[in-house]
Amino acid sequence: MKCKPNHKPFNMGISLWLVPSAKDARRLSTIMRARQDEYPNFPFSYPTFDPHITLASCPSSSAPSLSMIRAAIPKFEHGLFVKFKSVEIGTHFFRSVYTTIAPLPALSALHEEVHAKLGIEARTPLFPHMSLCYIDDRDALLGERDKFLQELKDGGKIKEADDGSGVSLNCGDLAGDWMDGFQATEIWVANCDGPVEGWKIVDKVPLI
Numbered sequence: 001m002k003c004k005p006n007h008k009p010f011n012m013g014i015s016l017w018l019v020p021s022a023k024d025a026r027r028l029s030t031i032m033r034a035r036q037d038e039y040p041n042f043p044f045s046y047p048t049f050d051p052h053i054t055l056a057s058c059p060s061s062s063a064p065s066l067s068m069i070r071a072a073i074p075k076f077e078h079g080l081f082v083k084f085k086s087v088e089i090g091t092h093f094f095r096s097v098y099t100t101i102a103p104l105p106a107l108s109a110l111h112e113e114v115h116a117k118l119g120i121e122a123r124t125p126l127f128p129h130m131s132l133c134y135i136d137d138r139d140a141l142l143g144e145r146d147k148f149l150q151e152l153k154d155g156g157k158i159k160e161a162d163d164g165s166g167v168s169l170n171c172g173d174l175a176g177d178w179m180d181g182f183q184a185t186e187i188w189v190a191n192c193d194g195p196v197e198g199w200k201i202v203d204k205v206p207l208i
Helices: 022-032 036-041 066-072 105-118 137-141 144-154
Strands: 010-019 053-058 080-092 095-101 129-133 158-160 167-170 181-184 186-194 200-206
Touching (some): 010 105, 022 129, 022 167, 022 181, 066 200, 080 129, 080 144, 080 167, 095 144, 137 144
Antiparallel strands (some): 010 053, 010 186, 080 095, 080 181, 095 129, 158 167, 186 200
């Protein structure tokens, strides 16, 4: 994939991503592209990336082998359900606007188990969350993160549950294609060194 010329490289190491199905990823991409008409105005923002929840991360130089990573990931009978809790504006490029995820017991246990088995320190700020966009700090100072969230609200893309327990995202047209979460059946191992659009998926580990 050709990277946008002004997108700087990041040395984020090896990350384990909890991901939606291909179908749900396509649905979520409609949310993530909320301001795609504005992309030409923001050469340092809005790189393309796959929706994911970062489960674990470590420097490439000290990353466990793929066989060790595979052995550390448990199986689930039906995969792992991920529930959206809220949509928030962050203060970091990688947490520009994101969906917080309900810390359900199975997800929290998976997070702890993977780190324990791999013997690595948890480096997953605001876990669990799923970023919807990456916006450069320079553009954020001009209000671009706020504008992204406002675009979702104005477009009827966010609906809070009546009991306040979570949110749903409208991934379709006016008729609505609402998602209040997704069933994760895979963990991807991603090499996140370099520009975002150059990140590479080096393995896909089934959860079922």
